[in-house]
Amino acid sequence: MIKVENLTRTYGDFVAVRDVSFVARAGRVTGFLGPNGAGKSTTMRVMVGLTAPTSGTVTLDGRRYADLPNPGRRVGVLLDASAQHGGRTGREVLVIAAQTMGLPKERVDEVLAMVSLTPAEAKRRVKNYSLGMKQRLGIAHALLGDPEILILDEPANGLDPAGIRWMRGLLRDYADRGGTVLLSSHLLTEVQLIADDIVMIGRGEIVAQGTASELVAGAGTYVRAVEKEELARVAAEEGIALTPVGDGFRGDAEAVAIGRLAAKHQITLIELRPADGGLEDLFLELTADTQRETFTEGVMA
Numbered sequence: 189m190i191k192v193e194n195l196t197r198t199y200g201d202f203v204a205v206r207d208v209s210f211v212a213r214a215g216r217v218t219g220f221l222g223p224n225g226a227g228k229s230t231t232m233r234v235m236v237g238l239t240a241p242t243s244g245t246v247t248l249d250g251r252r253y254a255d256l257p258n259p260g261r262r263v264g265v266l267l268d269a270s271a272q273h274g275g276r277t278g279r280e281v282l283v284i285a286a287q288t289m290g291l292p293k294e295r296v297d298e299v300l301a302m303v304s305l306t307p308a309e310a311k312r313r314v315k316n317y318s319l320g321m322k323q324r325l326g327i328a329h330a331l332l333g334d335p336e337i338l339i340l341d342e343p344a345n346g347l348d349p350a351g352i353r354w355m356r357g358l359l360r361d362y363a364d365r366g367g368t369v370l371l372s373s374h375l376l377t378e379v380q381l382i383a384d385d386i387v388m389i390g391r392g393e394i395v396a397q398g399t400a401s402e403l404v405a406g407a408g409t410y411v412r413a414v415e416k417e418e419l420a421r422v423a424a425e426e427g428i429a430l431t432p433v434g435d436g437f438r439g440d441a442e443a444v445a446i447g448r449l450a451a452k453h454q455i456t457l458i459e460l461r462p463a464d465g466g467l468e469d470l471f472l473e474l475t476a477d478t479q480r481e482t483f484t485e486g487v488m489a
């Protein structure tokens with residue numbers, strides 16, 4: 189289990205992570221989702237002792253990373269797949285890591301097989317690897333010590349759809365055997381495919397968390413009407429909050445309540461359904477400010 193409690197990290201006046209708390213449970217795959225610059229990497233770096241927290245704590249199965257004996261056997265980490273030594277072969281990278289952890293060389297062949305890197309590929313220098321191969325090597329490195337906890341920053345980056353499916357199977361299996369898996373992504377579709385639980389972060393703060401199904405179920409009703417403005421006006425009068433999503437709205441009321449309201453005011457509905465599968469809209473909505481700000485900054489820069 190990974191427990192993040194009231195974690196804050198500042199850089200000068202800038203708050204990269206503000207009062208973040210969440211738990212990634214054993215036997216579950218937890219997706220840590222947020223747009224670029226939201227604070228995912230910072231949080232994960234604090235987890236593994238690479239960045240000091242300004243305040244708050246992170247524990248891994250009850251202990252801080254720095255207090256774990258032989259941490260590579262307890263926690264598998266993939267933070268930056270491009271950070272591997274380019275002059276070494278994939279196999280060499282793993283052999284050195286295995287030696288450091290006191291593992292037999294056969295374990296290297298086992299993890300290479302687990303990530304489907306062929307013996308020929310493992311003999312190539314890492315600088316000649318594609319991004320997808322680097323990711324597989326990084327995942328192999330994380331799995332090497334057969335740890336109970338996996339912390340993976342953007343592990344799907346550079347993987348093709350078949351690679352993402354493969355990774356989903358691998359992580360699912362890992363969690364089903366009782367492991368704790370935390371993976372970050374800035375792509376909701378990826379997280380939706382892989383995660384049981386989702387923690388969403390935007391501008392350094394947690395904006396939503398729950399099981400993937402809870403977050404979908406809590407998404408309300410999606411409605412689209414010909415008389416859009418009129419619907420927004422009468423809904424506001426009735427105390428139903430409508431949030432613009434695409435061509436329509438997400439309403440915080442049952443479909444039947446919105447349907448009745450529309451009928452009463454002779455508003456023509458062209459879509460009315462539970463906002464299922466609307467996690468992406470929720471994600472965009474929750475992180476809209478962050479994304480707008482990033483965009484504005486980009487334009488100004």
Ligand SMILES: Nc1ncnc2c1ncn2[C@@H]1O[C@H](COP(=O)(O)OP(=O)(O)OP(=O)(O)O)[C@@H](O)[C@H]1O
Pocket residue numbers: 199202204222223224225226227228229230231374
């Ligand atoms: N060493 C640092 N000094 C100053 N600011 C930093 C430092 N590290 C991170 N930041 C800032 O903290 C914020 C969060 O960055 P972080 O890398 O944690 O985001 P992220 O969610 O992982 O984003 P991405 O998806 O782009 O990797 C960003 O605005 C970033 O510029």
